[in-house]
Amino acid sequence: MTTIIDVPAETEARKPLRRKVAESNNQLFRASPLNYLVLVITFFLSVFPLYWMLVMASRTNDEIVQTPPVLTPGGNLGEHITSLFDNPDVLFAKALINSFIVAGTITVGVVIFSGLAGFAFAKLRFRGSNVLLAAVVLTMMVPVQLGTVPLYMMMDWFGIQGTLPTVILPYLASGFGVFLMRQYAIQAIPDELIEAARVDGASTIRIFWSVVLPGLRPAAAILGLFTFMTYWNDFLWPYVALSPENPTVQVALSRLSSGYYTDQSLVMAGTLMATLPLLVVVVLFGRQLISGIMDGAVKS
Amino acid sequence: MSDTTIPVTPARTRSPWRSRLSRWDQKGSPYAFVSPFFILFGIFGAFPLLYTFWVSLHAWPLLGEHSFTGLDNYQKLLQDPQFWNAAKNTLGIFVVSTVPQFTLALWLAVTLNRKIRARTLFRIGVIIPNVTSVAAVTLIFGMIFAKGFGLVNWMLGWVGVAAIDWTAHTWSSWLAISFMVDWRWTGYNALIFLAAMQAIPGDLYEAAAIDGASRTRQFWSVTLPLLRPTLIFTTITSIIGGVQLFTEPLLFAPGAGAIQGGTLRQFQTLTMYLIENGFTRFEFGYAGAVAAMIFLLVLIISLINIWLVRRISGAD
Numbered sequence: 262m263t264t265i266i267d268v269p270a271e272t273e274a275r276k277p278l279r280r281k282v283a284e285s286n287n288q289l290f291r292a293s294p295l296n297y298l299v300l301v302i303t304f305f306l307s308v309f310p311l312y313w314m315l316v317m318a319s320r321t322n323d324e325i326v327q328t329p330p331v332l333t334p335g336g337n338l339g340e341h342i343t344s345l346f347d348n349p350d351v352l353f354a355k356a357l358i359n360s361f362i363v364a365g366t367i368t369v370g371v372v373i374f375s376g377l378a379g380f381a382f383a384k385l386r387f388r389g390s391n392v393l394l395a396a397v398v399l400t401m402m403v404p405v406q407l408g409t410v411p412l413y414m415m416m417d418w419f420g421i422q423g424t425l426p427t428v429i430l431p432y433l434a435s436g437f438g439v440f441l442m443r444q445y446a447i448q449a450i451p452d453e454l455i456e457a458a459r460v461d462g463a464s465t466i467r468i469f470w471s472v473v474l475p476g477l478r479p480a481a482a483i484l485g486l487f488t489f490m491t492y493w494n495d496f497l498w499p500y501v502a503l504s505p506e507n508p509t510v511q512v513a514l515s516r517l518s519s520g521y522y523t524d525q526s527l528v529m530a531g532t533l534m535a536t537l538p539l540l541v542v543v544v545l546f547g548r549q550l551i552s553g554i555m556d557g558a559v560k561s
Numbered sequence: 562m563s564d565t566t567i568p569v570t571p572a573r574t575r576s577p578w579r580s581r582l583s584r585w586d587q588k589g590s591p592y593a594f595v596s597p598f599f600i601l602f603g604i605f606g607a608f609p610l611l612y613t614f615w616v617s618l619h620a621w622p623l624l625g626e627h628s629f630t631g632l633d634n635y636q637k638l639l640q641d642p643q644f645w646n647a648a649k650n651t652l653g654i655f656v657v658s659t660v661p662q663f664t665l666a667l668w669l670a671v672t673l674n675r676k677i678r679a680r681t682l683f684r685i686g687v688i689i690p691n692v693t694s695v696a697a698v699t700l701i702f703g704m705i706f707a708k709g710f711g712l713v714n715w716m717l718g719w720v721g722v723a724a725i726d727w728t729a730h731t732w733s734s735w736l737a738i739s740f741m742v743d744w745r746w747t748g749y750n751a752l753i754f755l756a757a758m759q760a761i762p763g764d765l766y767e768a769a770a771i772d773g774a775s776r777t778r779q780f781w782s783v784t785l786p787l788l789r790p791t792l793i794f795t796t797i798t799s800i801i802g803g804v805q806l807f808t809e810p811l812l813f814a815p816g817a818g819a820i821q822g823g824t825l826r827q828f829q830t831l832t833m834y835l836i837e838n839g840f841t842r843f844e845f846g847y848a849g850a851v852a853a854m855i856f857l858l859v860l861i862i863s864l865i866n867i868w869l870v871r872r873i874s875g876a877d
Contacts, residue, residue, distance in 0.1 A: 292675035299672050304686035307748060311693065313712070314701045326710040374601070377594040387591035393599070400602055404801045404859055406832070407852040408609025410616060410839045415609065434601035464583070465590035494694045496808040497832065501840055511696040511808075518700055519815035525704065532697035539692045547685040 311536065318342075318529035325525050341530035352506070353531065356513035361538075363428055363509055364493040370433040371488045372481050379442025380473045384455055385465070394443075400436035406497055413501065423504035432492060438484050445480035446473065486546060490539055510535045610856070617849030627846070634850035644851065646826055647834040648858070650735070654810075654830070655803035655862075658739035663796070665747050670754035671780065684755075687748035699741060699812040706737045728814040734828040741809045746802070750795050757791040758784060789870055796866045804859050807832040831855050 292300075317325055319338035324331050345353050381387070382394050416427045450473055458468045474481075499509045508516065514535055518528045617634055621627040638644050673684060690698070705712045706727040714724040727737045761784065769779045785792075810828045811819050820837045822829030829837075831851065839848030 292672065292677040296672045296675055296677065299669070300677065300683045300686075303669060303748070304683060306744070307686050307689050310698065310701050310705065310744070311689070313705060314697070317701075317704060325704075328710055328715060330710060330712060330715060374597045378598045381591040381594035385587075385591040385594070387588070390591065393595060397598070400606060402797055402801070402859070402863060403606070403610060404805050404856065405606045405610070406805055407835075407856050408606065408613050409835070410845050410848050410852065411609035411612035412605065413839075414612075414845075415605075430601070431605040434598045434606060436598075436602070439595075439598055462583075464586050465594075469594070490692050494696070496696050497805070497836070501836065511694055514694075514696045514700065515812060515815065518812065519817075519819055528700055529704070532694070532700050535694045535697045539694065540689075543685060543689060543692050547688070548681055 311540070314529055314532055314536070318526060318533045320526060322524065322526050337526065338530070338533075341526050342534065345527055345530045345534065348527075351513055351517055351531075352508060353510075353513055353517075353534065356508045356510045357534065357538075359425060359507065360493055360510040360535075363425055363499075364489045366429050367432045367492045368485050368489045370429075371435045371438045372485050374433060375435055375438030375442045375484060376474060376477055376481060377469065378439040379444075380446050380450075380469055380477070382439065382443040383446035384450060384452065384473070397436045397439050400434075401440065405431065409498065409501060412498075416502065423502070423507060425503075425507070427502045428495070428499045428509070431498065432495075435484075435488070438488070441484055442477060442480055446477060449480070450476045482546070486542065489542070493539060613849045613852045615849075616845055617847075617853050619846045621844070621846035621849070623843035623845070630846070634847050635853075637847070638850050638854065643826060643829075644831075644834060644854075647822075647829050647831045648854075650731075650810075650822070650826075650828055651804060651806060651830045651832075651858075653731075654735050654738050654742070654806060654828070655800070657735050658742040659796075659799055659803060661739075662743045662747050662799070663750065665743070666750035667754055669747065669751035670758055671784075673751065673755050674758050684752065687751055689748070690745050691749040693745070695745065695808045696812055698745060699809050700815075702737070702741045702744075703813055703815075728823055729827075731827045734810075734813065734823060738806075738809050738813060738828060741813075742803075742806070746799070750799075753791060753795055754788060757788050761787050785873075792870050793867055796870065797863050800859055800862045800866060804855055804862070805832050806830045807836070831858070 320335040416422045496511045517531050619627045620630050708726045727733045810822050835851040
C-alpha cells in the first residue's frame with residue numbers, strides 16, 4: 262500500500278519521475294508546526310469525549326458529581342457493565358444482538374444493490390439511463406425519514422410492526438451508495454477490461470462478479486463500513502418503530518437514560534458498550550478505510 | 562486489478578441462439594441491475610413520502626374514521642406557534658452548526674493534504690467522532706454540559722463565568738447541540754473534501770504558481786472552484802441531516818417531556834414536532850402536514866445552497 266508520498270528519500274538523480282512531479286505538486290507541501298498543532302488539537306478534541314465516557318463509566322455516581330471533577334478512570338467499570346447486562350428491564354444483550362443483525366443485513370444489501378446499479382450506470386449503455394441516474398441523485402435529496410408516519414402504517418399492513426424487518430427494509434436502497442459505486446467504477450474499471458470479457462463471451466452478470474466486483478472492492482469496503490456505522494447508530498426510525506421488548510442498542514440507551522434509571526454510571530457503561538463495536542471496527546479497518554479513500558483519489 | 566483473470570473461451574462462430582441470448586443480456590441486464598434499487602426505494606422511500614401528502618389532507622386519528630379535510634391541517638399549521646418555534650430552532654441550530662463546521666472542515670482538509678507524519682493516525686482520529694453512536698455521544702455531552710458537575714461549566718469557572726444551565730435557554734441549548742453536531746460531522750466532511758482535493762491535478766497548481774498566484778490565492782482560485790460539486794453534495798447532505806435533527810435535542814434533556822425539547826420547547830426541532838404529533842398525540846394527518854413542510858424547507862434551502870455555491874466559487 263505504498264503511495265507516492267511514502268517513498269523513502271533518494272538522491273536527486275535517482276528520483277523517479279513521478280516523485281519529482283509529486284514534489285512540484287503544491288498539494289504535497291510539508292506541514293508547518295502550526296499544522297501539527299491544529300492536528301493535535303483536533304485529535305484531542307475527537308478522542309476526549311470517549312475518554313470521558315470511560316472515566317464516567319468506571320466511577321461511582323458520587324464520584325461523577327464531584328467538583329472539581331475526577332479526571333482519571335476509576336475501578337468500577339466491570340461492576341457497572343455486569344449490572345447493565347443483569348438488568349431485566351433494559352434487555353441490553355438482546356439489543357446488542359438486534360443491532361448487529363439490523364446493521365449487518367442492511368450493509369450486505371446496500372453493497373450488493375449499489376454495486377449492481379452503480380456498475381450499470383457507469384459502464385452499461387441503456388435507454389433512459391440519464392433520467393434514471395438523475396432519479397437516483399434526486400432520491401439523495403429526499404429525506405426518506407419524513408415518510409415515517411405512512412411507513413409506520415405500512416408495516417402494520419404487512420403485519421410486521423415492531424419486528425426487525427421494519428427497520429431493515431426501508432434502508433436497503435441507498436442513492437448515495439449507487440452514486441458512490443458509479444463514480445468509483447468509472448475511474449477504477451477500464452472499459453477495455455469489460456469489452457475484453459464481453460468478447461470472450463462472458464454474460465453481463467458474469468462480468469459483474471468476475472471483473473467489476475473485484476475492482477469495486479475498495480469502494481465496497483468504504484460503503485460497507487459507513488453503512489454499518491450509520492445503521493448501528495440509527496435512532497429515529499427504530500425509536501418509533503420497534504417495540505420495547507425488541508430494541509436496538511440505541512433505543513435501549515435512550516430508555517436507559519430516560520426511564521427510571523437515572524443511574525449515570527450505568528448509562529455511561531451502556532454508551533461504552535454501544536460504542537465499543539464501532540471503535541473495534543475502526544481500529545481494525547481504519548487504515549484500509551482511509552487508504553482506500555486516498556488510493557481511489559490518488560489514482561485518478 | 563490486472564491480476565483478475567477472465568476465462569478465455571476459444572474463438573468460434575457463435576450460434577444464432579447464443580448471439581440472440583447475448584443481445585437480450587446486453588439489453589435487459591442494465592434494467593435488471595438497477596431495478597432492486599428502484600423497487601426498494603419505490604416501496605419504502607417514495608411511496609411513504611407521497612402517501613404522507615395524502616394523509617396530510619385528512620383528519621387521521623390513530624383510531625376511528627379519517628375524513629378528507631383538504632388543506633385544513635396546513636392552515637392550522639401556519640397559525641401554530643409551536644410549529645414556527647420548531648422551525649426557528651431547526652434553522653437556528655443548522656446555521657449555528659454548519660458555518661463553523663464547513664470552515665473547520667475545509668481548513669482541516671487543507672492541513673491533512675500536506676505532507677505530514679503519522680497521517681493515518683490523524684486521519685483516523687478525524688473519523689472517530691463520526692463512528693461513535695449519536696445517542697451515546699449525546700448522553701456523554703449531556704454530562705459534559707451538565708449544570709452542576711459538567712466539565713464545561715467547571716472550565717468556565719476558571720475564567721469567572723457563573724455556571725450556565727445549558728438546557729434552560731434558547732441560545733445555550735442551540736450552542737450545546739451545535740457543538741455535538743459539529744463534533745460528529747466536521748471530520749467526516751474534512752475527509753470528503755480531502756479526497757476531492759487530492760483528485761485535483763497538480764499541474765493546475767503548477768500553472769497557477771507560474772502565474773504568480775500565492776498559496777491563499779491558489780486555494781480560492783483553484784481548489785475551491787474545483788471543489789464545487791463536492792461542496793454542493795456535502796451541503797445538501799448537511800441540510801437533510803440538519804433539518805432532520807432529532808437525536809441530539811431529544812436526548813439532551815431526557816425524561817418524560819423529552820419530545821418537547823425543554824420545558825419551554827427552546828430546542829424542539831421540526832422532526833421532534835413531527836414525532837410528537839404522530840406518535841405522542843397520534844394525529845397522523847397533522848404530522849403528515851409537518852413532514853410536508855419539512856420537505857419543502859429542505860427543497861428551498863437546497864436550492865439556495867446550489868445558487869450560493871455557484872456564486873461564491875465563480876459561476877461558469
